[in-house]
Every structure is written in structure tokens, then in C-alpha cells.
Amino acid sequence: MNAAPPRLISIRGVSMVYGDAADGSVVRALDDFNLEIRSKEFIAFLGPSGCGKTTLLKIIGGLIAPTDGHVEIDGRPVTGPGDGRAIVFQNFALLPWATVLANITFGLELRGVGKEEREAEAHRLIRTFGLEGFAHSYPRQLSGGMQQRVGLARALAVNPEILLMDEPFSALDAQTRRMLQEELLALLDREPKTVVFVTHSMDEAVRLADRIVLMNPRPGSVKEIIEVPFGHPRPGQFEKDPRYIELIDDLWEALKEMVWDR
Amino acid sequence: MGPVADRFEPVERLDRSSATGVVSIGAGLVLWEVVGRLAGLAFLPPLSEVAAAWWEITRTGALLAELGASLRSLAIGYGAAALLGILTGVLMSRYARLAFFLDPFIDINLSTPNLIYVPVLFALFGVGDATRYIVVFLYAYFIIVVNTRAGFQVAAPDLEEMARSFGASEAETYRRIRLPAALPLTMAGLRLGISRGVKGMVNGEMFIALVGLGARLRYYGGAFDIPKVLAVLLTIVVVALLLTALVQRLDRRLNFWTG
Numbered sequence: 001m002n003a004a005p006p007r008l009i010s011i012r013g014v015s016m017v018y019g020d021a022a023d024g025s026v027v028r029a030l031d032d033f034n035l036e037i038r039s040k041e042f043i044a045f046l047g048p049s050g051c052g053k054t055t056l057l058k059i060i061g062g063l064i065a066p067t068d069g070h071v072e073i074d075g076r077p078v079t080g081p082g083d084g085r086a087i088v089f090q091n092f093a094l095l096p097w098a099t100v101l102a103n104i105t106f107g108l109e110l111r112g113v114g115k116e117e118r119e120a121e122a123h124r125l126i127r128t129f130g131l132e133g134f135a136h137s138y139p140r141q142l143s144g145g146m147q148q149r150v151g152l153a154r155a156l157a158v159n160p161e162i163l164l165m166d167e168p169f170s171a172l173d174a175q176t177r178r179m180l181q182e183e184l185l186a187l188l189d190r191e192p193k194t195v196v197f198v199t200h201s202m203d204e205a206v207r208l209a210d211r212i213v214l215m216n217p218r219p220g221s222v223k224e225i226i227e228v229p230f231g232h233p234r235p236g237q238f239e240k241d242p243r244y245i246e247l248i249d250d251l252w253e254a255l256k257e258m259v260w261d262r
Numbered sequence: 263m264g265p266v267a268d269r270f271e272p273v274e275r276l277d278r279s280s281a282t283g284v285v286s287i288g289a290g291l292v293l294w295e296v297v298g299r300l301a302g303l304a305f306l307p308p309l310s311e312v313a314a315a316w317w318e319i320t321r322t323g324a325l326l327a328e329l330g331a332s333l334r335s336l337a338i339g340y341g342a343a344a345l346l347g348i349l350t351g352v353l354m355s356r357y358a359r360l361a362f363f364l365d366p367f368i369d370i371n372l373s374t375p376n377l378i379y380v381p382v383l384f385a386l387f388g389v390g391d392a393t394r395y396i397v398v399f400l401y402a403y404f405i406i407v408v409n410t411r412a413g414f415q416v417a418a419p420d421l422e423e424m425a426r427s428f429g430a431s432e433a434e435t436y437r438r439i440r441l442p443a444a445l446p447l448t449m450a451g452l453r454l455g456i457s458r459g460v461k462g463m464v465n466g467e468m469f470i471a472l473v474g475l476g477a478r479l480r481y482y483g484g485a486f487d488i489p490k491v492l493a494v495l496l497t498i499v500v501v502a503l504l505l506t507a508l509v510q511r512l513d514r515r516l517n518f519w520t521g
Contacts, residue, residue, distance in 0.1 A: 061427055062427075063423060063426060063427055081427045081429055082429060085427075086427070087424070089423075089424060093420045093424035095421065095438075095439075095442070096519045097442045097518075097519040106425075106428060106438075107428035107429075110429055110434060111429065138519055140519070158428065
């Protein structure tokens with residue numbers, strides 16, 4: 001046995017084909033995608049729209065089954081959604097008829113956690129995300145940033161080992177986005193988790209991730225894997241580091257090429 | 263530049279509180295009184311005369327007894343329409359074959375005056391209560407079916423996906439997502455159903471069995487007692503408004519989150 005680092009998520013030869021071969025409406029969303037994600041690693045999938053990054057996230061989450069290949073978590077193949085994984089959605093996906101409290105406890109309730117226990121956990125998360133005073137508000141009464149804090153709290157409530165985030169901050173304005181990025185990083189410093197984060201923002205990927213998986217579009221596949229040279233917690237003002245600027249430049253060159261290639 | 267809709271100023275933003283309703287109805291009543299007095303037409307007695315007639319038929323108990331009979335047929339007919347209408351709508355939303363089979367019948371019945379069934383109902387049930395209940399039922403049922411079905415087909419794929427990601431079973435997803443998402447349209451169906459049901463009630467009473475408020479209308483109409491005819495009509499309008507308000511209230515309570 002060699003002393004390889006523990007591998008948590010293995011994506012093995014995953015392909016995804018949508019549509020019907022009979023009428024020629026076939027879309028190849030993913031083609032032979034391979035990747036190993038280490039435990040407690042923050043991975044960002046970066047690529048232009050149509051590169052299958054959201055599809056891949058849903059396959060890891062067990063929401064859709066790949067046409068070919070499979071995903072393993074700790075050696076066990078993924079057959080559906082389940083414990084240990086929670087998703088944060090791009091459009092928040094909050095229940096409009098439920099209070100903040102009820103939205104946060106949604107996952108716990110489905111898992112049969114008792115009322116007292118799940119509400120105690122929800123109140124803890126409400127404090128973590130500065131949502132005090134909004135426990136009994138409804139989503140439409142909240143700003144976008146606060147809604148996604150609820151989405152994040154709902155995911156964390158089930159205490160997942162793996163956090164799957166599908167462009168979670170892309171619907172927010174720049175300042176709010178930045179705030180939530182900082183909050184997420186602070187949270188992960190306290191409670192390290194494996195994070196798979198889908199984004200189309202180069203800056204976001206560099207700001208958050210340990211490794212950036214640059215994806216080719218149509219069909220989606222790994223173009224390049226880039227190690228981010230900054231650890232967690234990120235050093236202060238790391239955006240002024242020449243390596244940061246260089247990295248953004250490199251990513252832009254690669255992305256630009258993909259966009260022009262089409 | 264924002265979406266197209268943003269570039270148009272709304273005509274006028276009105277405070278849609280109950281106060282505006284009171285004002286407009288109040289103005290209408292005053293106008294009625296004035297025109298009635300000035301015109302002096304037999305078929306348009308002023309409001310005050312109608313009010314006096316209303317008090318008379320109320321005092322003698324004639325109106326109240328008939329109101330009871332009317333509300334009874336409404337309760338039975340509408341109650342059955344609500345139950346079966348929701349059931350049919352839910353089943354149609356689930357089973358495409360059933361929906362395919364029923365769709366034409368429902369479309370036809372929505373656009374046809376439901377009174378055309380009366381001759382058949384006469385033959386089947388005679389001139390009696392059952393016929394009136396069924397008329398109320400027919401007036402309310404189809405609109406409830408259509409709305410309930412549409413409600414249960416409201417697509418909330420993002421919410422369903424979210425529920426599944428937290429391990430919700432098919433049944434749990436239905437109960438936790440589909441059901442609450444379906445409520446607004448279902449309640450809209452019940453609201454439309456109650457006002458149609460009142461129409462069915464009055465029609466049934468006027469044209470089928472001479473009972474209830476409809477019978478009173480026919481009776482006073484035959485006697486050319488216009489103030490009393492209008493007094494009964496007003497009573498029917500008030501009943502319809504109250505019942506609609508009741509359903510609306512329930513709607514708002516259940517669907518507070520849509521506001």
C-alpha cells in the first residue's frame with residue numbers, strides 16, 4: 001500500500017448524454033470525466049455555460065444518474081441523494097410558504113430529527129448567519145443574500161461531510177456575493193468540509209478553491225486542473241499577490257480560447 | 263434598461279382595501295335612490311322602497327325560511343362539487359390518460375349553460391330537491407376540476423429537486439412541495455365555484471322547483487311586486503358576496519405566502 005492521501009470523491013469515466021439518438025437530438029453534456037477529490041478539499045468547477053458543470057454536480061449529489069461511468073464516495077458508488085451530502089442551489093430553492101426556521105429544519109425533518117433538536121440546531125445556524133429576528137419571516141420578506149444564507153443554513157443543518165454548491169452566489173449583487181464568500185470561508189475554517197463549488201466566475205474560483213477544475217464545453221470534460229497557491233484561511237490581501245493576478249490572467253486566456261473556439 | 267414591463271407606468275395605483283369597495287357600493291346605492299325617485303318608473307323603485315319591502319318580507323319570516331332552503335341546497339350541491347371536483351382534478355393531474363379522456367367533457371361543460379341538463383334531470387329525479395342539488399353541483403364542479411388540476415400541475419421542479427436532494431421520498435415530495443404549491447389555484451377554483459354555485463342555486467329554484475329564494479323571485483315577479491323582487495335579488499347578491507368573502511378569507515389564510 002502506498003501512502004496516497006485519502007480520496008473521498010472519485011468521479012470515474014462519467015458521461016452524460018441527453019436527448020434521443022433516434023431523432024438526432026443528442027446533447028453530450030459530459031464526456032469521460034475523471035477526477036479525484038480529496039477529503040476537506042475545496043474544488044471549484046469553472047467553465048463557460050454549457051460545459052456540464054451543474055450536471056456533474058447533480059450526478060455527485062445523486063439527483064441524476066450518468067449515462068456512463070459512476071461516482072464513488074469513500075469507495076461506495078453513488079446511487080441517489082443521501083446522508084453526507086447537501087446541496088446549495090443557485091436560485092436558493094426555499095419553500096415560499098415556510099418560515100426561515102421551517103426552511104432551515106426541512107432536511108432535518110425529513111430525516112426524522114425531533115422538533116426540539118432540529119429547532120435548536122436551526123437557531124444555532126440562525127445566529128451563525130446573522131439571521132436573528134428573522135426566524136419567523138418568510139423568504140419573500142428577505143433580501144437575496146439573506147435567502148441564500150437560509151439556503152446555506154438548511155444545507156449545513158444536516159451536518160454534511162460534503163457540501164455541493166451550484167453557482168450559489170451568482171444571483172447576488174457583487175457586494176453581497178463577496179460577503180457570502182467571506183462567510184463561507186470563515187465557516188469552513190471553523191468546520192472543515194469537502195466542498196464542490198460550481199461557478200463561472202474566475203475571481204470566485206480563485207478566492208475560494210484549493211483546486212480549480214477548468215472545464216471544456218460541449219461535451220464537458222477536464223481541460224486543466226489548477227492548484228491555487230493560497231491556503232486556507234486565505235492570507236489577508238492575497239488579491240494583491242502577483243500570483244493571484246497571474247492566475248486570473250491564465251484562467252482568462254484559457255476561458256477566452258474556449259469561447260472563441262466555438 | 264429594465265424589462266419591458268418596467269418601462270410602463272401603471273395607470274394608477276389604488277389602495278385596494280375594503281374601504282374602496284364600501285365607497286363604490288355606497289355611491290351606487292345613492293345613485294339608485296336618486297334615479298329611482300326622479301324617474302318614477304314602476305320597474306325601478308327607489309332604494310328606500312325596496313328596503314321597506316325587504317324589511318316587510320324579513321319581518322314576516324317569509325324570506326328567512328326560503329333563505330334556509332336555498333342555503334341547504336347550496337351547501338349540499340357545492341359541498342359535493344368541492345369534494346369530487348378536487349378529487350377529479352388531482353386524479354387528472356396524476357393520470358394523463360384520465361385527463362385525456364375527461365378533457366373534452368369538461369371543456370364542453372365549462373362553456374355550456376348547465377341548465378341544458380334540466381330536462382334529463384327531470385326525467386331522472388323528478389321535480390325535487392335532488393334535481394336542484396345536482397344543478398348546483400354542475401354549476402360549481404367543472405371550474406373546480408379545471409383549477410385543481412392546473413394547481414397540481416404547477417411546476418416547481420427546483421423545489422422538488424431540492425426536496426429530493428435532502429432524501430425526500432416521492433410521497434414526501436408530493437406532500438411537502440406539490441400540495442402546498444397547488445393550493446393557490448385550488449382555492450381559486452373553490453372561489454369561482456361558490457359564485458357559480460349561487461347562480462345554479464337561483465336558477466334551479468326559479469326554473470325547476472319553486473322553493474327557496476328563487477321561488478320568491480318568481481312569486482313576486484308574477485305579482486309585479488317589483489320592490490319585493492329587488493329585495494330578494496339584493497338578498498341573493500349579499501349571500502353570494504358573503505360566501506365568496508368567506509372562501510376568500512380561507513384562501514388568504516392558507517395562501518398568505520403568495521401575497
